[in-house]
Amino acid sequence: MLRTRKEIAFMVMAGIFITSAIVAELISAKLVYMGSYLAPMIAGIVPWPVVFLLTDVMNEYFGKQAVRRLSWITTGLIAFCFFIVYVAVQLPTAEGSWLSDKEFAKAFGGSLWIMIGSICAFIVSQLLDVQLFHFFSKLTKGKMIWLRSTGSTVVSQLVDSFIVALIGLYLSGAYPLKMVLVLAITGYLTKLVIAVCLTPLVYLMHYLAKSILGEKANQ
Template sequence: MLRTRKELAFMVMAGIFITSAIVAELISAKLVYMGPYLAPMIAGIVPWPIVFLLTDVMNEYFGKQAIRRLSWITTCLIAFCFLIVFIAVHLPTAEGSWLSDQEFAKAFGGSLWIMVGSITAFLVSQLLDVQLFHFFSKLTKGKMIWLRSTGSTVVSQLVDSFIVAIIGLYLSGAYPLKLVLVLAITGYLTKLVIAVCLTPLIYVMHYLAKRILGERGEHIIPGEV
């Protein structure tokens, strides 16, 4: 029974992780108005702090190898989503369709470049986040959860933000370089603020994970020791 609970916990967290990553790709073509004194930001930024939060917690309880596998699976699913969206964009539109060819292509076509950028950024930043998490974990000798989580996120989110912006927004020709750099910086700072605000939630998740998984939960993953 305990093993089943551990597997269920991993499946739920992995499901939220994958869903957040894919949804972020589909909504990233939209710029969100942040007020008269702030630069706009990409809508897809919103789910990413959840991804990195789960990365840190799952790192702790399921091990580095399990997160690497999940990162590769998520990347493959984003690529699969890319293929489906690509086909949908190029299918002929029937008469009377709610969205015309141009409207549909504008809404979802921009997501294709975002997905290319995100696949690249996701692999680089996630693998970097895993390594940094374990570096900070050794540095703090397993203590100071907030530093392990926030420290790794600060660096990995910086890499993620600029790779996505340059590939998804600049190379696609959607926006000029100056605006793309502004969006990258705004996105990074926004994700950083959200990540810091989520720090109390990290402790809550660690508490719940210990109740369900015990001190270490990585033994439920085949091949993990």
């Protein structure tokens, strides 16, 4: 039974965190344009700003051990989602189905490779992000929130973007290597721009978290 505001806040944040990560995998088979003059990128980028914010706040107020455990749990749930989607793709399509076998397989079959890449990328990048966050936190003695938040994202998302692209898009045979590299670079740069633009919101989240959760975690 949840008894404190901190426990309730953790459960809510963890739920949003996990949902955002899983949805990102399911929609990543689609390429989108974020602007008329930008290169295409995978739609899975859309939920990641939420993950950025929550990772930062949860690192600060619940500690790296809690975020590590959440990262492992999320990885397991992505794998579980992968299994369910795989089974659904393999099941024969009934007559009169809104989507044909081919259409369903094209929509969700591509996500299977994305999920394999994401399972590898997510755990590596998240664990790296946790370590870098606390490295920058100690380096700045708990000050300069923007540096530890953006600094950890710069490195961890570089790893994430290329692992996902190479496994999910290249090894799957969905796109040639040149296109995959373009998508990886575009996706990475987009995440960096988003991370910078979210800096004011990061400060707002920290202010709200401090009001609700009180003291930070003992790291």
